[in-house]
Amino acid sequence: MIRVVMEGMTRARVLEFVQTDPFYLARIEVLPDLVERDVEVEALVRSVISQFEKCVELGKTIPRRRSKRPARPTTPGGSPT
Numbered sequence: 615m616i617r618v619v620m621e622g623m624t625r626a627r628v629l630e631f632v633q634t635d636p637f638y639l640a641r642i643e644v645l646p647d648l649v650e651r652d653v654e655v656e657a658l659v660r661s662v663i664s665q666f667e668k669c670v671e672l673g674k675t676i677p678r679r680r681s682k683r684p685a686r687p688t689t690p691g692g693s694p695t
Contacts, residue, residue: 625645633639 625647626642627645628640629643631638631640
């Protein structure tokens with residue numbers, strides 16, 4: 615199994631891997647950004663930020679570049695503000 619963590623400018627789905635050596639290359643489908651922002655989504659965003667801050671306070675190991683409060687996305691799954 616391969617686990618990948620990445621940041622990007624847009625959402626995408628891997629359709630197929632077209633190369634694996636010396637690095638992976640994939641054919642993708644760009645997915646539309648989610649634009650619906652309702653009360654439930656706002657509550658979930660606040661909850662995630664709160665839980666993240668609690669982890670930092672408890673001294674959980676978090677990579678240095680991730681140890682700041684997450685930026686608020688403009689849309690669910692979207693780019694930070």
